[in-house]
Amino acid sequence: MKKKISFFIGSMGKGGAERVISILANYYAAQNFEVDIILLLSNRIEYKLDSRINIIDFSSNKNRIISSFLWIKKIRSYVKKEAPYKVITFIGRINLLVIAACVGLKVDIYCSERNDPNNDGRSKVLNKIIKKAYLHRNCKKVIFQTRYAQNYFPETVKQKSCIIYNPVEVYTKRRTPIHKIVSVGRLTQQKNQKLLIEAFSEIIKEYPDYKLFIYGEGELRTDLENQILKYNLTGKVFLPGNIDNIHYEISDAEIFVLPSKYEGLSNALLEAMILGIPCISTRVSGIEEIINDGKNGILVNNKKELVQAIKILLIDKEKYNYIAYNSIKLKKIFSLNSVANNWNYIMNISNE
Template sequence: MKKVMFVCQSLGNGGAERVVSVLTDELSEADYRVFILTMTKEKQVYNINENVEIVAPHKNYNAGILGKLQRVKIIRDEIIKHKIDVVVAFSHYNAMFSVIASYGLPVRIIGSERNDPAQLKNRKILNSTRNILYKKLDCLVCQTDEAKAYFPNKIQEKTTIILNPISASIIDPYCGEKEKKIVTFCRLEPQKNLRMLIDAFEMLYEEYPDYELNIYGEGSERENLLNYIVSKGLVNVISIKPFCKDVHQKVMKATIFALPSNYEGLSNSMIEAMALGIPTVVTDCPCGGARMVIENNKNGIMVAVDDPKAMYEAFKKIIVSPKFAKELSNNGVKIRDKLNCKKIAKQWKKAIDG
């Protein structure tokens, strides 16, 4: 039985962590023995199949290069200890660490680029180091064509595109009367540009004061966003709620799901909202994740990055036309078949088996 070890930061709230939970569940039911190595200690949010072994040798890492070498040693020690055949490393740092850790060992290394790789272009040393080490990967998995195209040809030659899976356990789409709510669920980080969403909602609220905005998530921007909401005088209609395991039940009746990111890989919250039948409005941001699944004005709406007026106009287009909203909803749920977890797991098995 082939031993596969996923390397990720944690099993806390995050898109990569959700994908790891879904993939390991599928692979553990196939002919693989599956491990998850988490590099940092964080509260586990996602359920993990009982057949998956979680390896969590959490340590207090030193700063700088010494801390990075500690992580490399942990990965190497676990590869040797468990006689791992394949490492699947989520994030560029973990992929780089895994390449170094595997030196001289008979192990296949797969890197998984989870975000926009161009975000490192101004960090020249890190960008160059990543490219050098990625050339040593046996396979690189990207989520979008644009992400793949960013890398040099030698890396592209060993790159495959695999979209994120939708969990088989996701609840059924809601077909009843919608609530006058706009929702999002994501990490509260600068990348998500949630001020744009607040600005767009402010414009909408002037015309439709019976609507509210619910933001679900945790992150470094929480206090800044709360202060921004206070400054707008919108505390009675905009709320920031903690991330919860049953977030799908909380948002399923919403009129609109919105995500105003400056950049993304392939947003899990976006594809899950579509699968729930919530009309979806997102930015057409680098590295093209929305473009991989949305046909504009057919199964969702894409607007320009950092354009709150365009997002407001998309909200209004949905609100004034229940027929259009229903079309978006009905077409959106078709993503369940496209991103069926068994179909996506089959693509991953091909990458793992080489």
């Protein structure tokens, strides 16, 4: 009988955590495990999944309090019935729900923190509850993407935690760069595309042939469209929305920019770096653990520095090629085999 690995997540819509689950779930299905993905918020699926993977929809249209009780009841019933070999949960609030639902049950839970816990909107009360939940015996390991996020938690939690990077798979080859600057991310306050549009309005004065493409969808689309109009950037700045083959779309970009206010570990940034696109990022959260400023990317603190960094890459081709060459070296660290081996190790799968 196949052993079952169960993933819990809000949805499988476009997002960093969702993409990582799609990669890991496909990997374990290929390794002859039975794999379930349990959705709590929405039944959207925007990633290609192995046909052997079971999708279980626990989404609810009730208010959050009522939904929480329903989720706990459904999760507990599921775990009792299916007795999964390993449970992997993504994102703090969902981690908490799964741990609470499994109190008194014999199950190994591995909780993954995906964002910057300092800035992801948790209340102080919720933070205290999550920190205590991670100490429950069913929570075998807390997985962080960066030391920055790990250091937010008390020593008691850090002692049962580890850092595992995101697996990054890029099959598209780098195309000849054209006069194109790109960014990828949900159109939200966190991703801070307004900063990039402001900076680009300065760049376009000296480099009128360049265009900016911001890929992604979100609640700030109208605000960003209005900003484009305000700076007279129609025909220069584009919001194409979510694109299926995003790697191909950005593979001919000259520069990639991540203007976020905070991050966990940006998959979009890693994918661009592995493609060999010179990247600029705001100096936030754990990004400094990936970008060595001036060597494999450029870190900035504000609009002025962002404008300056873009100009450096447009003018200094030696610097441009140096950063592109070094960024590709991340491919080995973030390969699926490397990351999957780390997950196997912490779950004692490789030793069985």
